[in-house]
Amino acid sequence: MVRQPSINAQNRAPLSIERITEAALQIVDGQGLGRLTMRRLGDALEVEAMAIYHHLPRGKEQLLDGLVAHVASGPADTGAAAGSWRDVLRSWAGDYRARLLAHAGVLPLVVTRRNPAALAATVASLREVLRRGGVREESAAVAAHTLLGYVIGHAALEVRGTEEDGADRAVDWDARFTAGLDLILSGAG
Amino acid sequence: MVRQPSINAQNRAPLSIERITEAALQIVDGQGLGRLTMRRLGDALEVEAMAIYHHLPRGKEQLLDGLVAHVASGPADTGAAAGSWRDVLRSWAGDYRARLLAHAGVLPLVVTRRNPAALAATVASLREVLRRGGVREESAAVAAHTLLGYVIGHAALEVRGTEEDGADRAVDWDARFTAGLDLILSGAG
DNA sequence: ACCTGAACACCGTTCAAGT
DNA sequence: ACCTGAACACCGTTCAAGT
Numbered sequence: 001m002v003r004q005p006s007i008n009a010q011n012r013a014p015l016s017i018e019r020i021t022e023a024a025l026q027i028v029d030g031q032g033l034g035r036l037t038m039r040r041l042g043d044a045l046e047v048e049a050m051a052i053y054h055h056l057p058r059g060k061e062q063l064l065d066g067l068v069a070h071v072a073s074g075p076a077d078t079g080a081a082a083g084s085w086r087d088v089l090r091s092w093a094g095d096y097r098a099r100l101l102a103h104a105g106v107l108p109l110v111v112t113r114r115n116p117a118a119l120a121a122t123v124a125s126l127r128e129v130l131r132r133g134g135v136r137e138e139s140a141a142v143a144a145h146t147l148l149g150y151v152i153g154h155a156a157l158e159v160r161g162t163e164e165d166g167a168d169r170a171v172d173w174d175a176r177f178t179a180g181l182d183l184i185l186s187g188a189g
Numbered sequence: 190m191v192r193q194p195s196i197n198a199q200n201r202a203p204l205s206i207e208r209i210t211e212a213a214l215q216i217v218d219g220q221g222l223g224r225l226t227m228r229r230l231g232d233a234l235e236v237e238a239m240a241i242y243h244h245l246p247r248g249k250e251q252l253l254d255g256l257v258a259h260v261a262s263g264p265a266d267t268g269a270a271a272g273s274w275r276d277v278l279r280s281w282a283g284d285y286r287a288r289l290l291a292h293a294g295v296l297p298l299v300v301t302r303r304n305p306a307a308l309a310a311t312v313a314s315l316r317e318v319l320r321r322g323g324v325r326e327e328s329a330a331v332a333a334h335t336l337l338g339y340v341i342g343h344a345a346l347e348v349r350g351t352e353e354d355g356a357d358r359a360v361d362w363d364a365r366f367t368a369g370l371d372l373i374l375s376g377a378g
Numbered sequence: 379a380c381c382t383g384a385a386c387a388c389c390g391t392t393c394a395a396g397t
Numbered sequence: 398a399c400c401t402g403a404a405c406a407c408c409g410t411t412c413a414a415g416t
Binding site: 203236237239240244 | 383
C-alpha cells in the first residue's frame with residue numbers, strides 16, 4: 001500500500017512573520033478585529049497557537065504592530081509620480097484612502113498609540129512632495145498633517161457610514177472625498 | 190455600643206446607566222481601554238460585575254456605545270454662538286478636538302462602527318451652521334464632512350504623537366491644528 | 379426590582395517537553 | 398530551531414438563586 005509522502009510537520013511551509021501577518025490580515029478583513037485571536041490564527045496557519053510566539057516573541061502586541069505597519073505606511077514611489085504636486089498628492093490620497101478602506105478592521109489600531117514610526121514615515125514623504133513642489137517649509141508641514149489627518153478621519157467616517165443628517169439618503173463617498181480633498185489642496189501652498 | 194446605620198446595600202447610591210458610564214470613562218481615561226473589564230468596572234462601583242447587566246442588558250457592547258455617545262456627540266449650542274460662521278466653526282472644532290483628546294482612550298471606538306447616530310447628529314449640526322452662514326447646500330455637505338474628518342483624524346495623529354519626519358523635534362500641535370483648520374475654512378464656502 | 383455566586387466557554391501567555 | 402500540551406490567570410456572559 002502506497003503511503004502519502006509523510007503528512008507531517010516536515011512538508012508544511014514553515015511559519016514566518018510574513019505568513020503570520022498575512023493570515024492575521026485575512027482574518028481581520030474577513031471577520032473583524034474582534035475575532036482575531038491567537039488560537040484562531042494558529043488554526044488558520046494549521047499550527048498550535050503557541051508556535052506563533054516563537055516568531056513573535058512580543059506576542060499579540062507585536063502582531064498588531066505588524067498589521068498597522070502594513071496598512072499605515074504610505075503607498076510607495078510618491079517621488080516618481082508625474083504631474084504637478086497637487087496631482088501627486090491627489091493620487092497619493094486616493095491610494096491611501098483605498099488601502100485604509102480595504103483594511104477597515106485595522107483602522108482602530110492605526111488610531112491607537114501603536115507603531116508611530118509607520119505614520120511618521122508617511123508624513124515625512126508627504127512633506128517631501130510639498131517641499132519639492134516649492135511650498136515653504138512651514139506650510140508644507142501644516143499641509144502634510146492636514147492632508148493625512150483628513151484622509152484618516154474621512155476614512156473613519158466612511159466606514160461608520162454616517163447618514164446624511166438623519167435621513168438615510170445615500171452619500172456618494174467617492175465624490176465627497178474628492179471634493180474635500182480639493183478644498184484642502186486649493187488652500188495649501 | 191453604637192452601630193453604624195447599616196453598612197449594607199441599602200445605603201449605597203443605587204446603580205444607574207449614568208454612574209456606570211461615568212465610572213467606565215474614568216477607567217478608560219486613567220488606565221486605557223484595554224483595562225476596562227466588566228469585573229474591574231464592578232469593583233469601581235462596589236458591586237459584583239454581574240449587577241451591571243441588569244442596567245445594560247446588551248452588556249459590554251452597550252457600555253462601549255454609551256462611551257462613544259458621550260464623547261462623539263458634538264459640543265452643544267453651536268446655534269447660539271456669536272460671530273461669523275467661520276468663527277463659530279473654529280470654536281466648535283476647538284471644543285470638539287479638546288473633548289476627543291481628553292478621552293483619547295475612546296478614539297478607537299469612535300472609529301469603529303459603533304453608534305453612527307452620535308456622529309450623524311454632529312454632521313447635521315455642522316451643516317446647519319454652514320447653511321445658515323449662506324453656504325450652498327452641496328458645499329455645506331462637503332465642508333461638514335471635511336471638517337469633522339479633519340478634526341477626528343488630526344486628533345488621532347496627535348494622540349499617537351507623530352514626530353517631525355524622524356527627528357524628535359517637538360511639534361506644536363495646537364498651532365498645527367489651528368493652521369490646518371484655517372486652511373480648510375478658507376477654502377469652504 | 380436589584381444584586382449575588384457559581385459556572386461555562388473562551389482568552390493571552392508561560393513553561394517544560396518533544397523532535 | 399521549531400513546534401506541542403498542559404496549565405494559569407483572566408475574560409464576557411448565562412442562569413438560578415437570594416433579598
